[in-house]
Amino acid sequence: MSIGQPPPDTPEPLRRYLTEIAVAINRIEAQRPARDPWDVSNITELRVLDGGTASTGDVRNGFATLVRDLINRGILTGNRV
Numbered sequence: 001m002s003i004g005q006p007p008p009d010t011p012e013p014l015r016r017y018l019t020e021i022a023v024a025i026n027r028i029e030a031q032r033p034a035r036d037p038w039d040v041s042n043i044t045e046l047r048v049l050d051g052g053t054a055s056t057g058d059v060r061n062g063f064a065t066l067v068r069d070l071i072n073r074g075i076l077t078g079n080r081v
Contacts, residue, residue, distance in 0.1 A: 038078035040068045
């Protein structure tokens with residue numbers, strides 16, 4: 001992700017402020033480590049966990065479902081379904 005310059009018709013004080021913010025965000029983003037893609041396979045989609053009766057398999061499938069949802073929304077990189 002890279003944030004560009006504000007629109008040219010932005011008033012100068014606001015333009016400088018927004019440019020400084022964009023530069024700072026871009027600098028932080030550039031320092032983030034590369035994200036290795038997730039590979040989620042062989043799961044049973046599970047979106048309901050009962051804290052009193054959930055088994056380890058339920059938690060595993062619930063977590064894998066969450067990871068797959070994050071991949072499909074573009075928050076994580078990985079195999080989309």
